[in-house]
Amino acid sequence: MLRGQGRVVAAVSAGGVLGASARYGAGLLWPTAKDAFPWTTLLVNTVGCAVIGVVLVALTEGRRRPHPLLRPFLATGILGGFTTFSTYAVDAQQLLDHGLPGKALLYLGGTLLAALAAVWGAASATRAVLLEREVTE
Structure with a gap:
């Protein structure tokens, strides 16, 4: 199933270490x-979601074709490791556990x-x- 995917897994893993460390x-x-x-x-x-955008x-839309490992390294690895929606869920649960449901809902929705x-x-x-770059070139 993962045959031939070793380089992709390595790129995601290396990026994940960097992103999780930054977080x-x-x-x-x-x-x-x-x-x-x-x-x-x-x-x-x-910030992580903005950078992912x-x-x-x-x-995917630029004129140059990037190295095939760049997307898994940057998007899945670094930015996937940097953003932390598991901590988001834990933070909301902790607010609820401390009797702060309004703050928890504001945090979840916000x-x-x-x-x-x-x-x-x-x-x-x-x-x-x-697009502007394409028009001016």
């Missing part, structure tokens, strides 16, 4: 108390809206830049 570093730099609004996770997920449009807006806005802006 862990963000948590160390800006720790969040268990009953506080998880701004760090919200920011990491929003840029990377995927640039790699993160979802911010992530979707970030990926859509970044992808749209990247498409516009690519």
